[in-house]
Amino acid sequence: MGNYGTSIDEKWQKKWEETNLYKFDENNLGKKLYTLEMFSYPSGSKLHAGHWFNYGPVDSWARMKKMQGYNVFQPMGFDAFGLPAENYAIKTGIHPKDSTMQNIETMENQLKAMGAMFNWDNEVITCNPDYYKWTQWLFLKLFEKGLAYRKNAPVNWCPSCNTVLANEQVLDGACERCSTEVTKKDLTQWFLKITDYADELLQDLDKLDWPEKTKAMQRHWIGKSIGAEVTFKVDNSDLQFDVFTTRVDTLFGVTYVVVAPENNLVDKLTIAEYRDQVEAYKDQAKKQSDIERQSITREKTGVFTGSYAINPINGRKVPIWVGDYVLNTYGTGAVMAVPAHDERDFAFATKYNLPIERVIEGGDSLPYVDYGKMVNSGEFDGLSGKEGITAVIKKLESIELGSGKVNFRLRDWLVSRQRYWGAPIPIVHCEKCGTVAVPEEQLPVELPYDVEFSPDGKSPLSKCKEFINTTCPNCGGPAKREADTLDTFVCSSWYYLRYPDNKNSEIAFDTEKINKMLPVDMYVGGPEHACMHLLYARFITKALRDMGYLNFDEPFLSLRHQGLILGPDGLKMSKSKGNTISPDDYIKEFGSDVFRMYLMFGFDYTEGGAWSDDGIKSIGRFIDRVERILESAREEIGKASNNKTTLDKAEKELNYVRHFTIKSVSDDAARFQFNTSIARLMEYTNAFSKYLSENVKNTTFLKDAVVDFIKLIAPFAPHFAEEQWEFIGMNYSVFNEKWPAFDPSALIKDEIEIAIQVNGKIKAKMNIASGLSEDEIKEAAINNAEVKTFLAEKEVKKVIVVKGRLVNIVVK
Structure with missing residues (x-):
């Protein structure tokens, strides 16, 4: 891609970081925009194209919003507990903490190479004690309110994962993780009383800007x-x-x-x-x-x-x-x-x-x-x-x-797991006092490192004497800690509340601060979480509201789902099929902007589709072409200025495309229709090329058009746009500039092109003044030089005018 690639990416990423360009202004919450993508699981070693499809386009949307004057808060973190990391540890012998933290470091570097506006100062990692301490606090608060309870019940049991599953984690009778057929088993388990909120969870769906299909799934699940x-x-x-x-x-x-x-x-x-x-x-x-x-x-x-x-x-x-x-x-x-x-x-x-x-x-x-x-x-x-x-x-x-x-139909949420890699449940079992909550000042109950966690159907922590044996907080007598760990969905049920106050060591979050920052304005992630994470987060928000910690009752006001990026063979990506797409090699070759723009142009954001190497190469060629056109425009602007106060025909044509593009990109990108947004930018590029082929240029007008073009492409190709912004001598940064506003008067054409038909077949096209009457249009069509040759001595029976589009002349 011309001179663009990782060197330009690194140049601007370094400057953005040094200048704190994307730092969130906590003192200006009047126009705050809390933008959040579902955080990733660091069970794999690297980000794949699917992660990029979630994060890259949403960052482009957020960049546009920043230029529209919003104070954007866009944090990032890692949902780091759970079965995948533990299963990987069992397979490789690498401790889940070690592999998880190594994977997080790799993914952090990849995410930073994306060049997104992530507020890294607000990062959360759910397997760190400074986070799961507050997950345990949340559990205790639910326990105090009678919303967490323990009972013996028949539960879904995965014999492969050797743990229980919530109803939502069973798909067509099989474990959602490993597809093993699920059986029933009687166990004493911990549950959260989500059923207390069933009616409210159902009713409040009506006020959410969510996909109707997702709301329908929750309505059916609540039943x-x-x-x-x-x-x-x-x-x-x-x-x-x-x-x-x-x-x-x-x-x-x-x-x-x-x-x-x-x-x-x-x-x-x-x-x-x-x-x-x-x-x-x-x-x-x-x-x-x-x-x-x-x-x-x-x-x-x-x-x-x-x-x-x-x-x-x-x-x-x-x-x-x-x-x-x-x-x-x-x-x-x-x-x-x-x-x-x-x-x-x-x-x-x-x-x-x-x-x-x-x-x-x-x-x-x-x-x-x-x-x-x-x-x-x-x-x-x-x-x-x-x-x-x-x-x-x-x-x-x-x-x-x-x-x-x-x-x-909704059942209470089963949250205890007989596995190692999760947040310990902060409960002690005493023969004298029964079930006792760990006092808040003793949190976190830390997960021990040296534990034998090969699955045998029993909780691994029960085999760790140093962990399991303790004293009762009530009577001081010998007691046993709860050996089960919490479902990782408990960790992710409240993470959006921790981001804005992630360094608070005294409380989970400052209520006054969170009430100003929340709810999340735009939440983006996969539709597979409709009846799990999205439902659980809504329940936890409502429960915390009733405890007095929040003054809002829904966590995510607007929700969008991204589609699935498939392998080049049209199948879901998997290592076993050999059809996975790693972003790294493409970014080295083309730069992150081309990779980002291909994902946005090549796929409908909510649908996704099959990867194509030809598609990304065509976007690379498009950026090359834009670079050449902008270089030509700079050369014209550098010549002796022509500062006409009026626009001639060529300039009006470019101005029309310019303002049509501003309007279209603004409307389409706001609706996450990124593919049509980039298509409009391509049309703008064609219009530039045509105008630059003209002999006489209005250099003042040309520079204004170039400035708007760079602003418009900036959210979609941020590094490229910064480089071009610098080339035309503008002050750093393009992302501190205002988003262009379209001029409605520029969309009213002085002339319009219409087709002229004879007996229904197009014989010519001509430009006419936009304000002509119907009779004047008929006369102009009949007298058109090309049309006259077809009419010859034929008798015109009638002339039909479809205003703004065509004239049909009916002859014998």
Whole structure:
């Protein structure tokens, strides 16, 4: 790329750093712009093209905003705990702390070579004690408020990673990290009570500037259902259980009930002669994932317990079955089955010859799952829809066997992990005092270095005597530390709050300061975090607000997702496929600006696409061409000045493109449409080339046009722009300049080009004054010299004018 490459990158990066060009002004928060990209995992040794696609274009957006007068805060850090680093350590024998810190150093250098405006003074690294001390503090605050609790529960277990997984970390029944099939295991685990905020998490989505698809995913994951809870008593027993239903209007059609295999009631409900088959069925169900069990297409299975329940609305005895299509984690872990009006119940009843009784009118066949008039429902016959539901709930409430209920699919967040490389949970277990929080003044509970962390299903810290054995903060007696570590998503659930106050050693963050700096104005990252990180961060923000630490309730006002950069073969990049793209070699050859501009021009930012070496070479040629054109322009500007006060035709044409480009780039880049922004710059370049071929130049006008061009390309090619800015003798730095403003009057053309058709076929083009009347346009078209030859002695039947575009002359 001409004279441009890493030497020019290094020159300007050094000057930017020496002059603190991008230092955030903490005393000027009136127009602050908190711009944040999701920080990276330093489990790999280097940044790849996907990282660049996340960070580079967003930095260009932030640079434009800086030139538009915003005080930009754009920090960077590393999400440094987690399984990938630990698995790498197991494979190589290198301690996860050592490999992680080495990887961070490498990635820091790569990020600095990008030439982004990152505020490195505000860096956070989540595996450092000065950060996870406050992650532990956060856990303790949640514990104090009853939002962190410990219980024995069936959990998702990855036999390969040897740790539990949150529901959100299971994809299609497999571990999201290693794709191993997930099983169920009963363990005592720590949970965060995100369900307390389910309704607010759902409602507040409406006020966020987020992609609709992401909001829809969160709505589905939270899964609000409005219905009723109905109490069924067990026949000949003191037992009773509740079921949740959204269709209480079908209660008269219940012909059996189903309890989840893992429900604690199953053993109590099962009579002796059925016990063996129920136990065998429970063992079988443990091998199935929740996804498999909920599949509509999978054959429904179950086993009879031998017990019966009493339908509270009509006193009818119905059999109690165990079925794995019911999940203990949703609703109450038991369902009422209405096979005439539910597809799953219908399939189950058909298989086991259970009664199927219509109680809703409608449809030619069963199951009929829509709403309709109630039938075979006693006093409720003839009621329909909401009317019937309301009446049945009222009846249940009067006999104290049910009530209206709102239910959510969302489950509490499981945060404990049986692995080494994570923040220790700041809890002590004392035989005398029970579960005791570590006092805040004793934080951080540091992660020991010398630990045997080969996974065997047990928490590695439990094997470290120096760590595990301690004294109880309450009674001073012997106690054991909690051996599990925190899910790394806990670390990333609050990092955006630490960035602005990262050196505070007294508190996690200064509330007054953070309330001025937050929420984040623009957040950018992958869509894969829709129902994990993005949901967790929203929950933590709301919890901290309720504790009085924040005065806002959403962490990220605006959100954008970047697409995926694929390998040249069109497949997802992976080392095993040999199709990964490392930025380093390309930057050495072309410079970081060409690499950045190719990512922005070659791909729709939200879609991504396949890498192309030809594409980056074409951008290199474009920058070469821009360099030559600007050099020619400088030579013209250096000649004797021509300071005409009016613009001739050529200058008006360039001025039109100039202001059209300013408007288009400003609008498109603001919407993250970087590819069209650069396309407009290419058009501006063509217009420059055409103007420079003219004989007479207005040098004052030319310099103004050059100045605007360099400003416009600056966010997309920052090093190149600084070099060109210096060449034309302007004061350092172009990023201290105001972003160009377009002149609407320059977009009104004195002349416009229109096409002239004869019988629908284009025969000529001509320029006309923009203010001509329709009759004047018709006359000009008929008298056009080229058109006259086609008309000859033909009779003109009519002339159609499409204003501003064309004239169609219809002849015999």
